[in-house]
Amino acid sequence: MHLYLHIPFCKQACHYCDFHFSTSLDKKEEMVSAIVKEMAMQKDYLNASPLKSIYFGGGTPSLLTKGELARIFEAIHTQYSVDADAEITLEANPDDIDSKALATWKATGINRLSVGIQSFDGQQLKFMNRSHDAKQAENCIKQAQDAGFDNFSLDLIYGIPSESHEIWQQNLEKALAFDIKHLSAYCLTIEEKTVFGHRLKKKKMQPIDEELSAKQFEMLLSETEKWGLEQYEISNFSKPGFHAQHNTSYWFGEPYLGIGPSAHSFNGKQRQWNLANNALYIKHILSENKLPFEQENLSSTERANELIMTQLRTKWGLNVYQLEEFGLDLNAFEKSLLLFEEQGLVQNKSGRLTLSGKGKLQADYIASELFFD
Incomplete structure (x- = not known):
């Protein structure tokens, strides 16, 4: 943690x-x-x-x-x-x-x-x-x-x-x-x-x-x-x-706690973020004894897309088998992946996806094209 x-x-x-x-x-x-x-x-x-x-x-x-x-x-x-x-x-x-x-x-x-x-x-x-x-x-x-x-x-x-x-x-x-x-x-x-x-x-x-x-x-x-x-x-x-x-x-989706105004936290399934206002943050906590945050439950699609966005940026790459745990239809993902492999932008080694040197220049685009709808 x-x-x-x-x-x-x-x-x-x-x-x-x-x-x-x-x-x-x-x-x-x-x-x-x-x-x-x-x-x-x-x-x-x-x-x-x-x-x-x-x-x-x-x-x-x-x-x-x-x-x-x-x-x-x-x-x-x-x-x-x-x-x-x-x-x-x-x-x-x-x-x-x-x-x-x-x-x-x-x-x-x-x-x-x-x-x-x-x-x-x-x-x-x-x-x-x-x-x-x-x-x-x-x-x-x-x-x-x-x-x-x-x-x-x-x-x-x-x-x-x-x-x-x-x-x-x-x-x-x-x-x-x-x-x-x-x-x-x-x-x-x-x-x-x-x-x-x-x-x-x-x-x-x-x-x-x-x-x-x-x-x-x-x-x-x-x-x-x-x-x-x-x-x-x-x-x-x-x-x-x-x-x-x-x-x-x-990048690997481990839980973390964010403290202070605007700080984000993640427990594996939920994400929350504190109010981005110094005076109100102080007032809520010191005067009202309240935690000033908003929270959202992440869907399987959102969690999968976050892994794609973050892990694909690393040398360790994205584990495709981890995506299967979310129970999503992989057909569109696999079609886009095959196209990027043919273009030499992504390398697939036993289900571990990494970006090529050329692919790193287009990382955000590649990740967005692999996202689940």
């Missing part, structure tokens, strides 16, 4: 981000109190199963103070059993990383960092409205390594508008030269309710260049292979033994 905690605060809004957060830190102390209380209210959701992973996401969890982190960890260990070798990840921004913060995180039990570098180029960082600069992007990696954080991941973004691929090549070389154990690389997307989304609507920004993004994805595959990182999911690469246990649990 797995635990996710959403910390909904940021210093400033990145122009591409559509996650739930607030740039006002006024309610941070109350939010921590509400998160602590929600953990007690939700303690039976995971049926007392030990936690294999804990993930602090956001927002920007690295904004939490030493005292706030201590309160949250005390609540975790009070309400849940935690495996001795549990992966405990904190998302961190480069400008929040210093020797004091690193020592605090290590002392609280955090054993993995996910650092939002996004780019080592100053102009690209300004374009995305990131809160750190190019120098901080490089310095924070060395600081984390010196503090003993061997298990950490870097995030990079490709497909950023550019006249050439030179900056992306430099970003990859800089990141990989640090001998990192994990890299997450995402194509820039323009979501409707973001600054970039508004700019695109007003024609102050061009749509993402798909040809440029596809070429940079190919460069990503080439460079990570050269440096000994395995692509174990379309956007994630790691050295052996360093793949993200928490994220992998999502």
Whole structure:
């Protein structure tokens, strides 16, 4: 079982981000109190199963103070059993990383960092409205390594508008030269309710260049292979033994509990999600003693389609025999699958489906065509 905690605060809004957060830190102390209380209210959701992973996401969890982190960890260990070798990840921004913060995180039990570098180029960082600069992007990696954080991941973004691929090549070389154990690389997307989304609507920004993004994805595959990182999911690469246990649990449909505003939970058959409003989340929990979530029961079709969407993205692939457990008619699925095999987009080895290199560029399309109606 797995635990996710959403910390909904940021210093400033990145122009591409559509996650739930607030740039006002006024309610941070109350939010921590509400998160602590929600953990007690939700303690039976995971049926007392030990936690294999804990993930602090956001927002920007690295904004939490030493005292706030201590309160949250005390609540975790009070309400849940935690495996001795549990992966405990904190998302961190480069400008929040210093020797004091690193020592605090290590002392609280955090054993993995996910650092939002996004780019080592100053102009690209300004374009995305990131809160750190190019120098901080490089310095924070060395600081984390010196503090003993061997298990950490870097995030990079490709497909950023550019006249050439030179900056992306430099970003990859800089990141990989640090001998990192994990890299997450995402194509820039323009979501409707973001600054970039508004700019695109007003024609102050061009749509993402798909040809440029596809070429940079190919460069990503080439460079990570050269440096000994395995692509174990379309956007994630790691050295052996360093793949993200928490994220992998999502892709394989393992139960998890989400705490905090907008956080999602899944118990195998039902999905629920908390209200994405800081003030109302705090009010419901602290003042009204209510859990502010909506819930849905997943049909066999929905559960099967989720497996197709998530497992097909991984190196382990989709187990066709697992789909048979849902009692669905596989005829349409098998016809679409055969077509993708003939096109060289999907490989079928004894009922285990994986995407080819060419197929990975069309992963979402292939999954949607394999979906059950």
